[in-house]
Amino acid sequence: MLKTALLLVNFMIAMALLLSLWRLIQGPSLADRILALDTLYINSIALIILLGMYMGSPLYFEAALLIALLGFVSTAALCKYLLRGDIIE
Numbered sequence: 758m759l760k761t762a763l764l765l766v767n768f769m770i771a772m773a774l775l776l777s778l779w780r781l782i783q784g785p786s787l788a789d790r791i792l793a794l795d796t797l798y799i800n801s802i803a804l805i806i807l808l809g810m811y812m813g814s815p816l817y818f819e820a821a822l823l824i825a826l827l828g829f830v831s832t833a834a835l836c837k838y839l840l841r842g843d844i845i846e
Contacts, residue, residue, distance in 0.1 A: 763811045798828035
């Protein structure tokens, strides 16, 4: 029963990834694209964690943590670039 629920949730998150990718490509403004990129990495973290639960391996959780750290730094850098025009002061 748990494996079936995990597969169903994986499918739903994969659909959310596709919709975020569509917004990243189609986004009308730069802020919408940054928000879509943020949503894309959060959904990928959820997908990797669910895959780790499905496979029963703790290695996937470390990969999800690494993606979370890189995603946060990249979102902060892109937002700073959007607001000020440069990343390093």
